[in-house]
Amino acid sequence: MTILIFLLLAALTVGCAIAMVAQRNPLYSAIALIGVFLGMAGIYVTLAAPFIAAIQVIVYAGAIMVLVVFVIMLLNVEEEVRRPIRLRYLIPLGVFLAALLFAETAFIIYFIETSAYNPPPATQSNVGLTASVGTGLFTKYLLPFEITSLLILMAIVGAITLARRVPALEVGGRRMQAATTESEKPSAAD
Amino acid sequence: MNIYFGLQTATQQFADVNLWLLMPELIVASAGVLVMLVDAFTKRLDQRWLTGGISLIGLVAAAVSCVWLWTSWTGPTEAFFGMIVLDRLRLSFTLVFLVVSALSVLLSMIWVEWERLPAGEFHALLLFATAGMMLMASGGDLVMIFLGLELLSISTYVMAGFRRTDVRSNEASMKYFILGSFSSAFLLYGTALVYGATAMANGTPGTTNIREIAQRLDTALYPPLLFAGAAMLLIGFGFKVATAPFHVWTPDVYEGAPTPVTAFMAAGPKAAGFASFMRVFLFGFPFVVAAGTAQRLHSAWIAVLVVLAVITMTVGNTAAILQSNVKRMLAYSSIAHAGYVLVGLVAAGAASDLGQRNEAIAAVVFYLLVYSIMTLGAFAVVTILARSGDRRTEIEDYNGIGFDSPWLAFAFSVSLLSLLGVPLTAGFMGKVMVFSAALDQGYVGLVVVAVLNTVVSAYYYLRLIVVMFFRERSGAWNAPLVPASMAIALALTVVGIFYLGIFPGRVIEVFQASPSVISRLLGT
Numbered sequence: 001m002t003i004l005i006f007l008l009l010a011a012l013t014v015g016c017a018i019a020m021v022a023q024r025n026p027l028y029s030a031i032a033l034i035g036v037f038l039g040m041a042g043i044y045v046t047l048a049a050p051f052i053a054a055i056q057v058i059v060y061a062g063a064i065m066v067l068v069v070f071v072i073m074l075l076n077v078e079e080e081v082r083r084p085i086r087l088r089y090l091i092p093l094g095v096f097l098a099a100l101l102f103a104e105t106a107f108i109i110y111f112i113e114t115s116a117y118n119p120p121p122a123t124q125s126n127v128g129l130t131a132s133v134g135t136g137l138f139t140k141y142l143l144p145f146e147i148t149s150l151l152i153l154m155a156i157v158g159a160i161t162l163a164r165r166v167p168a169l170e171v172g173g174r175r176m177q178a179a180t181t182e183s184e185k186p187s188a189a190d
Numbered sequence: 191m192n193i194y195f196g197l198q199t200a201t202q203q204f205a206d207v208n209l210w211l212l213m214p215e216l217i218v219a220s221a222g223v224l225v226m227l228v229d230a231f232t233k234r235l236d237q238r239w240l241t242g243g244i245s246l247i248g249l250v251a252a253a254v255s256c257v258w259l260w261t262s263w264t265g266p267t268e269a270f271f272g273m274i275v276l277d278r279l280r281l282s283f284t285l286v287f288l289v290v291s292a293l294s295v296l297l298s299m300i301w302v303e304w305e306r307l308p309a310g311e312f313h314a315l316l317l318f319a320t321a322g323m324m325l326m327a328s329g330g331d332l333v334m335i336f337l338g339l340e341l342l343s344i345s346t347y348v349m350a351g352f353r354r355t356d357v358r359s360n361e362a363s364m365k366y367f368i369l370g371s372f373s374s375a376f377l378l379y380g381t382a383l384v385y386g387a388t389a390m391a392n393g394t395p396g397t398t399n400i401r402e403i404a405q406r407l408d409t410a411l412y413p414p415l416l417f418a419g420a421a422m423l424l425i426g427f428g429f430k431v432a433t434a435p436f437h438v439w440t441p442d443v444y445e446g447a448p449t450p451v452t453a454f455m456a457a458g459p460k461a462a463g464f465a466s467f468m469r470v471f472l473f474g475f476p477f478v479v480a481a482g483t484a485q486r487l488h489s490a491w492i493a494v495l496v497v498l499a500v501i502t503m504t505v506g507n508t509a510a511i512l513q514s515n516v517k518r519m520l521a522y523s524s525i526a527h528a529g530y531v532l533v534g535l536v537a538a539g540a541a542s543d544l545g546q547r548n549e550a551i552a553a554v555v556f557y558l559l560v561y562s563i564m565t566l567g568a569f570a571v572v573t574i575l576a577r578s579g580d581r582r583t584e585i586e587d588y589n590g591i592g593f594d595s596p597w598l599a600f601a602f603s604v605s606l607l608s609l610l611g612v613p614l615t616a617g618f619m620g621k622v623m624v625f626s627a628a629l630d631q632g633y634v635g636l637v638v639v640a641v642l643n644t645v646v647s648a649y650y651y652l653r654l655i656v657v658m659f660f661r662e663r664s665g666a667w668n669a670p671l672v673p674a675s676m677a678i679a680l681a682l683t684v685v686g687i688f689y690l691g692i693f694p695g696r697v698i699e700v701f702q703a704s705p706s707v708i709s710r711l712l713g714t
Contacts, residue, residue, distance in 0.1 A: 109414050127395045142207070143270040147325065147337045150219055154318040154341060157226065158348035161311045162363075 005046055013039030026077045030068050037061040049128020208269035211276055213255040214284055215324045218291075221248025222317035229310025238309035242299040242675075245313045249292045249320070256284050268330065272399045275330035278548070282555045282701045283327035283465040286562060287458060291320040293566045294454040296679035297573060301450050304578045305353055312352060316454065319345040323462035327469070332381040332398040335466045339377065339430065342459055343370050350447040350455070356579065362446025369429070369439045377426030383419030387412060400474040407475065407484035420487060423470060424494065430463035433532060434502035437525045441513075444521035445583075449576055452517060453569030456524045457562035464531055464558060468538065468551065477542050488539070495536050496636060503529030503643040510650045516572055517583050519650055520565070523609060526647060527561050533633070533640050534624035540631040550631075552701040553623035559697070560608070560620040560690055567605035567683030571598055574670050588654060590663035598672065599658050601680045608687045610651040611644055616690035623698070 016035030023029045037060045044053035085091070126132040137145055209216065225241045225248075232240055260281045267276040294316060302309040322341030329335040347370060351363025385396040388406045397403060410416045429436040444452045471491060478484045506526030513519040531554055538550035575591070575598070576582050592599040608617035621644065625637045672680070690697060 105418075108417070139206075140271045140273075141333070143212075143273045144331075144333050144337055147334070147341070150318070150321070151337060151341050151344070153223075154315065154345055157311060157314060157318075158345060161308065161315070162348055162351060162354065 002046065006043065009039050009042040009046070013043070024082075026072050027069070030065060030072060033068075034061050034065050037065070044128065047128070051130040051133050052128040206269060206271050208266065208274075210263070210265070211259070211267075211269040211274050212328075213259065214252040214288075215321050215328065217248055217252040217255055218317055218324060219321040221245060221251075222314045222321065224248070225310055225314045225317060229308075229314070238299055238302055241310045241313040242295055245295045245317055246292060248317065249288050249295070252324075253285065253288045256281055256288070272330045272401065273334045274328050276328075278701070279465065279469060279551060279555075280328045282552070283461065283558075284324050286461050286555065286559045287320055287323045287327070289559065290454065290458045290461065290562045290566065291316060291323075293563075293570075293679050293682065294450065294458070296675045296682075297453060297566070297570050298450040299675040300673040301448075301573060305448065307352055312349065315345040315349055319349070319454075319458065323458055323465075326462045327465035329466070329469070330400055332384065332400065332403075332470070335470065336374075336377060336381060338462075339466065340374065342462060343374065343430075346370075346451075346455055346459060349451045350443060352451060353448050353579075356448075358446040358580075359448060362443045365439055365446075366443045373426050373429035373436070376422045376429070380419045380422030380424075380426060383415050383422065385419075387415035387419055400470060403474045404476055404484075407478075407487060408480075408482045410483050413483045413486075416483065417487060417490065420471075420475060420491060421494075424491060427463055427467040427470070428498065431460050431467065431528050431531075432525050433498050433528050434505045434525065435498075437502070437505065437528075440525055441509075441518045441521040444524070445515060445517045449517065449569055449573040449580055449583075452521075453566050453573070456520070456565045456569065460524065460528060461558040461562055464535070464554065468535060468554065471535075472538055472547070472551070477540070477547075479542070492536060492539050495532055495539065496633070499529050499532035499536060499636060500639050501529075502526070502532060503640055507643045507646045507650075510647070513650070514585055515583055516585055516588065516654070517580075519585070519654075520568060520572070523647065523650070524565065526643065527565075527609070529643070530621065530624060530640060531557055531561070533628045533636055536633060536636065537624070537627040537631045540633070546627075546630060549702060550627040552698060553620075553627045555701050556690075556694070556698055557620040557624050560616040560687075563683050563686045563690070564605045564608040564615075564617055567601060567680060567687065568609065570676060570680050570683065571602040571605070574598060574672060574676055577670065585654065585657055586664065588657050589661040590658070591667065591669075592659035594663075594667070595669040595672075598670075598680075601684050602658070603655050604684050604687055606651045606654055608691070610648055614688070614691050616687045616694070619691055619694040623694075 013036050016032045016039060020029045020032035020036065023032060037056055041053040041056040041061070044050075044056060221244060225244050228244060229241055259276060263276065268274065269276075295313065298312060298316070299309075302312055319342050322338045322343075322345065325338030326335055326342065327338075329338055347363055347367040350366050351359055353359040381398060384403060385398050387396065387410045388403055389396040389411055390406065390409060391411060397406065407416065425436065429439075432440045444456065447455065475484070475487050475491060477488055503526055506522050506524075506529055510519050510522035510526065513522060534550060534554035534557060538547055538554060541547035541550055572583065575587065604615065608615035611617040611621045621640075625640060628637050628640075
């Protein structure tokens with residue numbers, strides 16, 4: 001029974017992932033990505049990690065995907081134009097190397113490392129429960145939690161620096177003007 | 191599940207907070223916040239001196255607290271449940287980062303004005319990046335190392351794209367961002383696999399603490415997971431320090447980013463990447479005598495690193511010969527130097543004796559200190575000669591400038607000779623230390639390849655010196671004015687190169703010796 005549910009969810013996840021990459025319309029890709037997130041959330045539930053499953057749905061499938069769809073709408077992205085691929089000869093090479101990597105991994109797993117894996121049943125574990133995540137955040141993972149806030153502060157500063165209007169830097173846009181005229185100057189000038 | 195309700199939290203200490211151990215990082219991060227606030231409340235005219243000054247004061251204060259931790263700290267050496275550790279690796283790397291950051295502030299002070307960029311944001315981002323580098327060295331847990339890396343990487347992406355009106359700068363930022371996120375994903379996936387592999391049969395979940403990982407290697411439930419995780423961590427770090435198969439981003443990003451940012455990127459993040467690289471692989475997957483998973487893992491990553499070192503040195507040096515742009519050439523030279531550092535890392539990893547391992551670690555830290563100083567010196571000269579907008583970075587632009595601005599040409603030549611590793615310069619001592627550490631472990635072939643590569647590198651380093659002094663100048667050229675902050679930075683790098691080249695003993699002793707010896711050396 002468990003294996004059946006896992007196979008169903010895994011098929012959903014992998015299928016949606018392939019669809020996401022293969023789609024040419026960005027909006028369809030975004031919707032396929034939601035399918036990936038939902039499939040993953042289902043797998044987390046079967047592994048007895050309800051909190052992580054809920055977060056997966058709320059944050060990823062909910063908040064982040066809404067943001068992605070908004071960006072797609074705002075940028076008004078059209079369907080991707082099919083362009084002739086440069087470096088066409090590299091495609092068979094890429095396929096060959098990927099197959100080689102898979103074969104290598106399978107060889108190592110099945111022939112070199114034959115030790116059996118007997119994991120403890122997932123229901124015994126504390127990982128992924130709301131209580132254990134909360135306890136972790138305020139005890140063991142207190143410092144990483146605080147560092148994350150520093151990370152977000154820095155990301156905000158960086159995003160605003162890169163995105164704000166240039167003329168706002170200086171009175172009446174003099175700087176912007178000066179910067180462009182200077183870069184247009186021929187380099188032999190000095 | 192039951193242990194989490196009540197009992198355990200009552201008996202254990204709540205969060206193991208020890209802010210003293212976190213002092214250098216706290217000072218640098220607070221200085222970053224302070225810089226932003228000061229920048230918001232002052233007039234634009236004098237902001238670069240103000241924010242640059244605050245940054246320098248913050249960095250010096252962090253260095254003082256670092257020395258204080260080193261000399262007179264007698265308390266616990268771990269805090270926050272092993273998230274932060276205090277050892278020689280951390281403190282010596284922290285000092286290297288502070289030197290890099292202080293020199294970068296000096297380099298960029300006048301440059302932000304030339305380019306009409308917001309100085310406050312630039313210095314704040316630089317300080318946050320420094321805090322990230324320090325966390326990468328001090329983190330005793332893969333989670334901490336990843337967060338430090340992200341803090342460093344994201345601020346570096348922004349700094350690379352800081353000259354927004356320049357297409358090359360945008361391209362560099364975008365390339366660095368996409369490939370950098372890709373490599374961060376490798377690192378994170380590796381962390382997840384190692385966490386899964388270190389779960390125990392009695393139901394204890396896995397661990398990301400590096401010391402605990404080392405203890406659980408032999409009881410790993412499913413060794414292939416551990417090997418795959420270690421391989422992904424290796425790829426992630428290999429990307430950050432630009433080793434050969436993962437180096438493709440380096441020349442484009444270094445060429446396109448504004449030169450002072452390139453200087454910082456070539457020195458700081460590389461050293462920080464090596465700090466975490468060593469922390470994870472030397473302490474997490476260490477040398478063991480007894481045959482088993484741990485022993486096989488150790489010999490596997492050593493073998494991979496030997497191959498990577500050979501490829502990195504060879505690719506870096508041969509590609510550098512073909513370049514016509516000085517920044518690209520220095521980028522390939524930085525790849526080659528990552529290869530030399532890998533030689534030291536292999537030596538440290540292979541050492542079975544604890545004393546020899548510490549000597550090799552000290553050699554690597556010394557090499558990175560030396561490398562940072564000489565690279566920053568070289569890029570400082572490139573910044574001055576390139577003028578605003580990075581217009582003059584081709585090797586032809588350096589034709590015959592040697593006798594017109596002798597001091598600049600002298601400083602550049604000293605940096606280049608040191609990068610080459612000429613005796614009496616710091617680069618020579620660094621190479622001697624790293625190579626002799628590798629020879630102690632019996633890697634004769636590797637050292638021979640490294641020395642041959644050094645010979646190859648002579649071609650492109652000496653070519654620039656020849657171009658500067660013995661070529662006729664093409665076109666009109668007037669010697670650039672060297673502003674005071676740049677002059678200070680250049681003087682510091684030249685003095686540093688000669689000091690570390692002629693009297694390296696004291697610094698090496700400081701990096702090697704135990705804290706008690708340091709306190710005697712410094713007379714405290």
